[in-house]
Amino acid sequence: MEVNETAERARLRRELVDLLNTYSSEAQHIGHAFAHQHRLHATDMHALLAVMHAERRGAPLTPGKLGDAIGLTSGATTALIDRLERGGHLRRSRESTDRRVVHLRYADAGMALALSFFAPLAPRTDKVMAEFDVTELQVIERFLQGMIGSVVAYRDELRNA
Structure with a gap:
């Protein structure tokens, strides 16, 4: 690797990590707004996202898998559900x-609540994705x-520490 490529890789690493952190933070703000509007806890949002993603993959979660996914005990998971x-x-x-x-x-x-809240975001993300080929x-x-x-993987290491 030549020096310029090494420097550019380091710059891209910093920039991409910063961008991912910013995206995560901004997405959390939107999630918190949804949660606040519908009187949900932050943990509720994590659970709903986990259920939604599992359903999209065609592998719905059991209560035990949900608890594992969001780091709750079985009792806390039952109360959440x-x-x-x-x-x-x-x-x-x-x-x-x-x-x-x-x-x-x-x-x-x-x-229906989730779709109505997040629907205005879809054309915005579609517009960005349209700028990239497959x-x-x-x-x-x-x-x-x-x-x-x-x-x-790091999250799981922290849970098991």
């Missing part, structure tokens, strides 16, 4: 042949998956 279910945000579903297995799904009312978006996807993996 009960609260979100009462508020119309989540529903419990028994979908497997083993009726003891409970999956968590977004409730229709909760999904190959560039695939590189960005690979980069973000790697960065998320590194943060999750």
Whole structure:
């Protein structure tokens, strides 16, 4: 690697980490606004995001997996699920042949609230993504998956310390 490339890699590392931190912070502000508007706790938002992402992947969470994902005890997870279910945000579903297995799904009312709140953001993000071709978006996807993996691994180390 020549000196200029090494310096540029160091500059990009700093800039990309700063940009990721800024994005995370700004996204949290939006999440907090949604939570405040709908009288939810920050933990509720983390839970709802985890449920939504799991549903999108086609692998709905069980209460135990939700607790693991957001770092709660089983008792705290049950209280959280009960609260979100009462508020119309989540529903419990028994979908497997083993009726003891409970999956968590977004409730229709909760999904409607989320869609109405976040809908104005979609055209803004679509506009940004339209500036990149598919190959560039695939590189960005690979980069973000790697960065998320590194943060999750560190988070798990901190939990187990």
